[in-house]
Amino acid sequence: MRKNSVPETQEVVLIGAGIMSATLAVLLKKLDPTLTITVYEKLDVISGESSNAMNNAGTGHAGFCELNYTPEKEDGSIDIKKAIDVASSFDLSREFWAHLVENEIISNPEDFITPTPHMSFVWGEDDVNFLRKRWETLSTHPLFKDMKYSEDWDEIASWLPLVMKDRKKGEPVAATRMEHGTDVNYGELTRKILMNLLFHNQIDLHMAHEVKNLKKKEDGSWELKVKNLATKKKSTKKANFVFIGAGGKAITLLEKSHIKEAKGYGGFPVSGEWLICNNPEVVKQHHAKVYGKAKIGAPPMSVPHLDSRQINGKASLLFGPFAGFSTKFLKNGSYWDFVGSMRKDNIVPMMSAGIHNIPLTKYLIEQVRQTKEDKLNALRDYFPDAKAEDWDEELAGQRVQVIQKDGKGGVLKFGTEIVCCEDGSLAGLLGASPGASTAVSIMIDLLQRCFPERFEAAWKGKIQEIIPSYNKASIAPKEYSDSRQRTAAILGLTPAMQHKREEVSSYVS
Ligand SMILES: Cc1cc2nc3c(=O)[nH]c(=O)nc-3n(C[C@H](O)[C@H](O)[C@H](O)COP(=O)(O)OP(=O)(O)OC[C@H]3O[C@@H](n4cnc5c(N)ncnc54)[C@H](O)[C@@H]3O)c2cc1C
Known part of the structure; x- marks a missing residue:
């Protein structure tokens, strides 16, 4: 059986200050406060790449509106597996963020999460038939039971005035609507998490520091070559565990690590x-x-x-x-x-x-x-x-x-891939979809793969305390709605809180 390479006192290095490293940093500190965590970021800002609000769409992907998560099968039925996976993952993210708010690790959730209905809109007979079937199938599942469907022009116009205004009448249209949708500023969330950890001396954060190379040492640890981009000075850093959360550049650093598990991967x-x-x-x-x-x-x-x-x-x-x-x-x-x-x-x-x-x-x-x-x-x-x-x-x-x-040679994939070396001492994240919304479940998977014994012995239980829905094979419909209501209240997503937000923002502007 493979053993965890990471000894009891551990030096952890996270490469990149995006949502993935921030999520992993706060999870690791929850699970083992004795860890020493260093984050290197080559830019002089936190979340300056994909996690920045303007660089992504800010959708809290929950499978409510994304039609590519529910493909039509050859027999004409709708495959909803991916939508269920994404919805469950996003619920884990919400529960984790609610835990961070309740424990004052982050505050003012309205800075990073805004209730925003998620809708699908289609026109033409074929697409209307598809959307109707999708809704009929999805709405039988507890995660999607509140989904509304309409082919009525006036009702859709009341949901989406701009979309229906001046549209040519006569063509069939259809829409679905989920009130529980969200718009998320992942950049702000990343900053809040990392700044809290930094403020409480839980991490070392080195901005404008680029990890240039990394090499496995004979004792099983990693040696990283780091360049301070302000002073041009180079230094080395030893680590027992390395996470390559370098976004698009993760592929390059994985290649430099020479781990056999990274062989054959490319990036487009x-x-x-x-x-x-x-x-x-x-x-x-x-x-x-x-x-x-x-x-x-x-x-x-x-x-x-x-x-x-x-x-x-x-x-x-x-x-x-x-x-x-x-x-x-x-x-x-x-x-x-x-x-x-x-x-x-x-x-x-x-x-x-x-x-x-x-x-x-x-x-x-x-x-x-x-x-x-x-x-x-x-x-x-x-x-x-x-x-x-x-x-x-x-x-x-x-x-x-x-x-x-x-x-057959090679295949282009559209999901996210964790690449982890055999002894669990290094892992990197490739791909971008569904992305930031599922950062919590992706990072929990990574912990399970890199630290299997510690995960089974202690960490799984702690994660269940933090995120009550985690690892539950089946959840009763009532539990789903209780969990959503609870996190909505903590994250300020209830209709009453939304009304307050609108009042405050109209007063400010
Ligand atoms: C157009 C677009 C739309 C998207 N829409 C959504 C959406 O609606 N919802 C959603 O959930 N997700 C969405 N995503 C995906 C989401 O943005 C990403 O999955 C997520 O931000 C990735 O986070 P990360 O921490 O892995 O990477 P990043 O945020 O890219 O962070 C990587 C960091 O590593 C740093 N770095 C790189 N190399 C080094 C090095 N050698 N040394 C030190 N630092 C280094 C970079 O400077 C960067 O700051 C979208 C992405 C794009 C591009």
């Missing part, structure tokens, strides 16, 4: 862009996240959506993301990232994934060539009356999709 970068509206007259007419159906060949994360966002006290509307191609692995990365990641062991999988994804390549080329007018026309499918002067283009974050070796 996809950049993103939004249309953003800051005109308060328009913004106040829409309050929902509205997801539609993806175009043929579009990667699942490029499903268009029109979102109400609440970022640092300011409301705006975001539409997109439009996909693009950039060879960078991070927004603040290098144009050499993609080429530099090619190795003997991943070149075949990378080429094979390219050959087998011609529709994706065609889709990306089409997207890159889009002008602002083309983007506005795509927006007008959702908001027919959109005016060019109200919308600006804004760069979103960079995603790196996982390419993995398989029997």
